[in-house]
Amino acid sequence: xxxxxxxxxxxxxxxxxxxxxxxxxxxxxxxxxxxxxxxxxxxxxxxxxxxxxxxxxxxxxxxxxxxxxxxxxxxxxxxxxxxxxxxxxxxxxxxxxxxxxxxxxxxxxxxxxxxxxxxxx
Amino acid sequence: xxxxxxxxxxxxxxxxxxxxxxxxxxxxxxxxxxxxxxxxxxxxxxxxxxxxxxxxxxxxxxxxxxxxxxxxxxxxxxxxxxxxxxxxxxxxxxxxxxxxxxxxxxxxxxxxxxxxxxxxxxxxxxxxxxxxxxxxxxxxxxxxxxxxxxxxxxxxxxxxxxxxxxxxxxxxxxxxxxxxxxxxxxxxxxxxxxxxxxxxxxxxxxxxxxxxxxxxxxxxxxxxxxxxxxxxxxxxxxxxxxxxxxxxxxxxxxxxxxxxxxxxxxxxxxxxxxxxxxxxxxxxxxxxxxxxxxxxxxxxxxxxxxxxxxxxxxxxxxxxxxxxxxxxxxxxxxxxxxxxxxxxxxxxxxxxxxxxxxxxxxxxxxxxxxxxxxxxxxxxxxxxxxxxxxxxxxxxxxxxxxxxxxxxxxxxxxxxxxxxxxxxxxxxxxxxxxxxxxxxxxxxxxxxxxxxxxxxxxxxxxxxxxxxxxxxxxxxxxxxxxxxxxxxxxxxxxxxxxxxxxxxxxxxxxxxxxxxxxxxxxxxxxxxxxxx
Numbered sequence: 001x002x003x004x005x006x007x008x009x010x011x012x013x014x015x016x017x018x019x020x021x022x023x024x025x026x027x028x029x030x031x032x033x034x035x036x037x038x039x040x041x042x043x044x045x046x047x048x049x050x051x052x053x054x055x056x057x058x059x060x061x062x063x064x065x066x067x068x069x070x071x072x073x074x075x076x077x078x079x080x081x082x083x084x085x086x087x088x089x090x091x092x093x094x095x096x097x098x099x100x101x102x103x104x105x106x107x108x109x110x111x112x113x114x115x116x117x118x119x120x121x
Numbered sequence: 122x123x124x125x126x127x128x129x130x131x132x133x134x135x136x137x138x139x140x141x142x143x144x145x146x147x148x149x150x151x152x153x154x155x156x157x158x159x160x161x162x163x164x165x166x167x168x169x170x171x172x173x174x175x176x177x178x179x180x181x182x183x184x185x186x187x188x189x190x191x192x193x194x195x196x197x198x199x200x201x202x203x204x205x206x207x208x209x210x211x212x213x214x215x216x217x218x219x220x221x222x223x224x225x226x227x228x229x230x231x232x233x234x235x236x237x238x239x240x241x242x243x244x245x246x247x248x249x250x251x252x253x254x255x256x257x258x259x260x261x262x263x264x265x266x267x268x269x270x271x272x273x274x275x276x277x278x279x280x281x282x283x284x285x286x287x288x289x290x291x292x293x294x295x296x297x298x299x300x301x302x303x304x305x306x307x308x309x310x311x312x313x314x315x316x317x318x319x320x321x322x323x324x325x326x327x328x329x330x331x332x333x334x335x336x337x338x339x340x341x342x343x344x345x346x347x348x349x350x351x352x353x354x355x356x357x358x359x360x361x362x363x364x365x366x367x368x369x370x371x372x373x374x375x376x377x378x379x380x381x382x383x384x385x386x387x388x389x390x391x392x393x394x395x396x397x398x399x400x401x402x403x404x405x406x407x408x409x410x411x412x413x414x415x416x417x418x419x420x421x422x423x424x425x426x427x428x429x430x431x432x433x434x435x436x437x438x439x440x441x442x443x444x445x446x447x448x449x450x451x452x453x454x455x456x457x458x459x460x461x462x463x464x465x466x467x468x469x470x471x472x473x474x475x476x477x478x479x480x481x482x483x484x485x486x487x488x489x490x491x492x493x494x495x496x497x498x499x500x501x502x503x504x505x506x507x508x509x510x511x512x513x514x515x516x517x518x519x520x521x522x523x524x525x526x527x528x529x530x531x532x533x534x535x536x537x538x539x540x541x542x543x544x545x546x547x548x549x550x551x552x553x554x555x556x557x558x559x560x561x562x563x564x565x566x567x568x569x570x571x572x573x574x575x576x577x578x579x580x581x582x583x584x585x586x587x588x589x590x591x592x593x594x595x596x597x598x599x600x601x602x603x604x605x606x607x608x609x610x611x612x613x614x615x616x617x618x619x620x621x622x623x624x625x626x627x628x629x630x631x632x633x634x635x636x637x638x639x640x641x642x643x644x645x646x647x648x649x650x651x652x653x
Contacts, residue, residue: 022474022475022642055471055472055473055474055520055522055591056473056474056475058473058564059473059474059518059519059520060518062518062520062567063518066518066568089561090541090542090543090544090561091522091541091561091563091564092540092541092561092562092563092564092571093541093563093564093567094561095563096563096567096568
């Protein structure tokens with residue numbers, strides 16, 4: 001599992017690639033939470049290179065979503081492969097995150113929304 | 122030290138060499154002479170000549186022994202060089218001697234074979250004599266004692282040490298030195314005694330002299346390593362520097378390390394310390410692994426005790442549940458219970474994460490669901506309540522995917538709610554396969570006020586419902602390909618009409634065969650019900 005970060009005008013762009021299995025999910029959680037310590041204006045997660053995700057990986061994204069809700073910024077998930085998209089669909093998480101077909105679409109959504117904080121209640 | 126004292130000491134050394142090594146080398150000279158006298162075949166003529174030459178050299182070196190002070194002004198260096206020089210002809214004698222013996226044995230040259238026995242024994246005796254005449258240990262170590270009384274910079278663990286060395290001087294000094302370092306020391310003088318000692322008592326490390334009369338160090342080493350119980354016992358060979366081949370053989374035979382003579386105190390301390398430290402770490406690792414294993418066993422027991430014993434009996438509905446746990450508990454569970462005379466509740470769930478936390482959360486979910494369900498609430502209401510409960514105090518962010526449904530045996534209507542769980546399969550008696558799509562409601566326990574919905578379908582006689590967890594579809598084969606939904610559908614279509622128990626069995630067998638012997642990393646759970 002590879003984890004890369006970039007910041008663009010306050011937006012935190014996180015790229016997760018490979019297999020997000022239980023073994024590496026803790027590492028993913030620690031790294032992501034550390035990055036979120038510097039509260040971004042928006043969080044964009046590029047999942048186009050993600051091949052596999054377990055419940056522990058989902059948990060990290062859910063924790064990030066809760067944090068984002070608390071700190072008042074949106075989360076956008078981008079570029080999911082069909083299998084990953086199905087995981088999010090079956091688990092009902094498509095309603096929790098803003099989901100886009102590509103990183104570009106996600107970044108465009110960030111541009112458009114100035115105060116959208118997602119569907120979280 | 123004054124020059125006079127030095128000269129005296131050097132003279133004393135020469136004296137000792139002549140006095141101790143001299144007599145020991147006499148048999149060699151005699152044997153060599155006898156060899157030279159026997160009518161030899163061409164096969165060994167050259168070698169015998171070499172033996173004679175080496176024997177002459179040895180005798181000469183001993184008689185005209187004149188040790189010289191080395192550049193560093195240390196007696197120790199002088200002795201070291203002398204030992205080395207004296208061993209040179211011995212190496213030749215041993216080498217050629219063994220070669221000739223082999224050839225003589227092959228060719229049946231009995232007289233020659235007979236002469237070689239005493240020759241080779243003599244070589245061993247002279248080696249021992251050299252050690253006695255020029256002991257590496259006592260002088261050097263005593264000098265070091267004065268220079269470095271303390272224990273050094275690093276502190277190492279202590280343990281029980283066995284020393285096997287035929288030199289009294291060596292043994293005495295090692296005993297004294299190691300005891301001062303805090304070790305428990307036992308010393309023996311030969312190989313046989315060493316073997317007896319390791320078999321009868323327990324030691325943490327063994328220091329084994331390479332050359333001892335009777336049984337050599339490498340033979341003792343082999344005996345130790347051949348015994349399964351003693352194999353992990355670290356053995357450090359003590360040896361002279363020019364016996365590198367033998368040292369290498371010993372390391373290949375399982376010796377931990379070697380220490381050259383004369384001993385360097387710091388090295389000795391470090392190498393024994395390293396062995397003991399390694400042993401200590403190995404013991405810690407073992408007890409840690411045992412603790413983990415114990416925890417996993419408890420979690421597995423919790424999981425097993427939670428599962429229902431038998432499907433509620435009803436003429437119109439047969440059912441079966443199966444859970445094959447992974448080594449590290451995956452938090453799967455299933456449940457079925459009668460709600461009243463004609464309604465039966467069925468639940469399958471998968472808790473996020475693994476291990477003891479997942480097992481505990483799973484037990485909690487199962488208990489709360491049962492409690493809510495037995496009130497007769499509709500599936501969506503059960504999930505809603507459960508969700509509120511679990512979302513409340515959820516710093517860890519744990520959740521569960523949960524499928525819960527009620528079969529009305531009177532009319533075959535199945536009402537269900539799906540909180541983020543895999544779509545079950547409706548298997549027709551004719552082998553048709555349909556995915557039971559829910560409303561894709563959210564995983565349970567993620568956030569409060571999530572909406573849950575109830576859907577329903579009607580079971581025709583002979584229809585089966587198959588509910589399962591991720592472990593089934595995400596099982597991988599040796600090439601990391603997934604079992605997948607389509608393969609599952611195909612297996613089920615192939616066993617249409619089968620009763621619930623064989624149906625579950627067939628799926629388990631198919632997954633097992635797909636995995637090709639690899640253990641699965643997630644729990645494998647399935648529940649099948651058949652409407653009659």
